[in-house]
Amino acid sequence: MAHKNIIQKIFLFYYEGFRSMTVGKKLWVIIIIKLFIMFAILKLFFFPDFLNSKFKTDEERSDYVIEQLTNPKNTDND
Amino acid sequence: MIEHLDTALVNWSRAQFALTAMYHWLFVPLTLGITFLIAFFETIYVKTGDPEWKKITKFWMTIFGINFAIGVATGIILEFEFGTNWSNYSWFVGDIFGAPLAIEGIMAFFLESTFIAVMFFGWNKVSKKFHLLSTWLVAFGSNLSALWILVANGWMQSPVGMHFNPDTARNEMLNFWEVFLSPIAINKFLHTITSGYVLASIFVIGVSAWFLLKGREKILAKRSIIIASVFGLLSSLFLVYTGDGSAYQVAQKQPMKLAAMEGLYKGSEGAGLIVIGVLTPGKEYNDQKDAFVFKFEIPKMLSLLGYRNANAFVPGVTDLIEGKYEYSENKGNKQIAPSAEQKIEIGKTAIAALHDYKTAKDNNDQQLMDKSLIVFKDNFKYFGYGFLNDPKSIIPNVPMTFYSFHIMVALGFYFILFFTLVLFFTYKNNLEPKKWLLRISILTIPLAYIASMSGWIVAEVGRQPWTIQDLLPTVAAVSQIDASAVQITFWMFMVIFTTLLIAEIKIMTKQIQIGPKDGGH
Numbered sequence: 001m002a003h004k005n006i007i008q009k010i011f012l013f014y015y016e017g018f019r020s021m022t023v024g025k026k027l028w029v030i031i032i033i034k035l036f037i038m039f040a041i042l043k044l045f046f047f048p049d050f051l052n053s054k055f056k057t058d059e060e061r062s063d064y065v066i067e068q069l070t071n072p073k074n075t076d077n078d
Numbered sequence: 079m080i081e082h083l084d085t086a087l088v089n090w091s092r093a094q095f096a097l098t099a100m101y102h103w104l105f106v107p108l109t110l111g112i113t114f115l116i117a118f119f120e121t122i123y124v125k126t127g128d129p130e131w132k133k134i135t136k137f138w139m140t141i142f143g144i145n146f147a148i149g150v151a152t153g154i155i156l157e158f159e160f161g162t163n164w165s166n167y168s169w170f171v172g173d174i175f176g177a178p179l180a181i182e183g184i185m186a187f188f189l190e191s192t193f194i195a196v197m198f199f200g201w202n203k204v205s206k207k208f209h210l211l212s213t214w215l216v217a218f219g220s221n222l223s224a225l226w227i228l229v230a231n232g233w234m235q236s237p238v239g240m241h242f243n244p245d246t247a248r249n250e251m252l253n254f255w256e257v258f259l260s261p262i263a264i265n266k267f268l269h270t271i272t273s274g275y276v277l278a279s280i281f282v283i284g285v286s287a288w289f290l291l292k293g294r295e296k297i298l299a300k301r302s303i304i305i306a307s308v309f310g311l312l313s314s315l316f317l318v319y320t321g322d323g324s325a326y327q328v329a330q331k332q333p334m335k336l337a338a339m340e341g342l343y344k345g346s347e348g349a350g351l352i353v354i355g356v357l358t359p360g361k362e363y364n365d366q367k368d369a370f371v372f373k374f375e376i377p378k379m380l381s382l383l384g385y386r387n388a389n390a391f392v393p394g395v396t397d398l399i400e401g402k403y404e405y406s407e408n409k410g411n412k413q414i415a416p417s418a419e420q421k422i423e424i425g426k427t428a429i430a431a432l433h434d435y436k437t438a439k440d441n442n443d444q445q446l447m448d449k450s451l452i453v454f455k456d457n458f459k460y461f462g463y464g465f466l467n468d469p470k471s472i473i474p475n476v477p478m479t480f481y482s483f484h485i486m487v488a489l490g491f492y493f494i495l496f497f498t499l500v501l502f503f504t505y506k507n508n509l510e511p512k513k514w515l516l517r518i519s520i521l522t523i524p525l526a527y528i529a530s531m532s533g534w535i536v537a538e539v540g541r542q543p544w545t546i547q548d549l550l551p552t553v554a555a556v557s558q559i560d561a562s563a564v565q566i567t568f569w570m571f572m573v574i575f576t577t578l579l580i581a582e583i584k585i586m587t588k589q590i591q592i593g594p595k596d597g598g599h
Contacts, residue, residue, distance in 0.1 A: 013199060017195065018199075020199075023144065023589060027147035028147070030147060030148060030581060034151065038155065042570070046162075046563070046566070047159070049161040051165045062245070062247050062248070065165075066247045066432065066436050068554070068558070069170075069247060069429065069554060070429055070436065
């Protein structure tokens, strides 16, 4: 029972906190839109993990990176 | 057949990382510093019980909240880029980044997220002391979050405490404390967070000055200025100390960066420190042109600051490429520096040995594996040079590094003067009539951001061509993806971050105009 009260207290703490916000509401909208763009659009469609998406095991990833490192491309940094 | 690397891919990947890192950094330093200022304000409120200090605390807390909300998670984009654009690098760093970033995640989540809620929602719901504790924990939590990412960055500038596993192509941490307590990481952390304190102090003074010019919120403005100018002055003095420590570490670990910072092409004993100078356009490391069109330098100071010896030899760009100069190794032994060409050869030997090792492993040839491994380990120190062909490619962009460094230093000293003046007139109770200083205070806000960005340009452009010093150049760190895909996301980020920046400026300026009376959170 006491445990439930603590959970209720924490819930009410956040609930009332969010309810009483003024500037914060606008900021939360910005945060939610931003996180949606980042994770639901950018991460999903534009930023797949290159090695994880191409290979299934760490051994394959290691082999690929060693292959990349031991066959340097013909260019220099400028 | 040697494949040809798309340089557009490397350049766009670098541009994208620079864009996102710099936009991310627009939000971070204010958070690092203003949280401590808020903690100071609230501590005074709790000590005195004066409601005006509570009003001051709540006003700056709202400003912090706006900055935090707009800036939060902008750093995650960098992690996306590691996985997509810099996969060789991400794999190569192995678990070195894993531990610090995991700790950062836990720290950020528990300390910042949990206690920020108490800080904003807890007024009149938790005791004054617990609220104050939460505010302090937010300040420490923000700064501790920065610690871990800066430790990881420090490792990239000077890789220590690890060994490279040729079976997995990953670096493995051997000694956490060596990574964590690396002098370059410690100096970088202290210098970076202190720059945040200076920036936040200038921000608070600038906004307060605007209130004074408008004849509004005078008590809030004056009290904020007192605390911010003391904090700013102490921080800017400490910034000089940590800057000296950082430059000393650069001299030891990244001499090419130091040479670029100072526009030093031909090294000398008792080298002077350039106070102000104009570089000769089109200067090459091996031509006979004077490096400077104009310069004013302090004799012997670069040797003194870089090597703690006024007569020490400081190698220039040309020396670092041609080698043959004497230097002290970590253990203090005198060595003759190899040329860049020799380092490239050593690097290519290491790469070939890794290739032989892998082939021998695939063929179960234990003898060749052992032999290749010995050659690889003996030559690993300059592994990254093996990806380069032209010795000239170890030179970073000298003008960008030089001017960024000098802009940062000049502004750093200007900030000391600025805080001193503000504090002096505040002490004399004569700041309000000094309209010129109030206007300068507002104009100093963008200068603080310029100084902060310049510092990062020195750190990151100055260490090119390396992502990991001497071990992995940028060209070898990128993923083999389509350059056009990177271009598309570059412009997407440009739009998203610019929108966020405009939103930040608009919401913040509106909130400042509203002032503390009606400004809630």
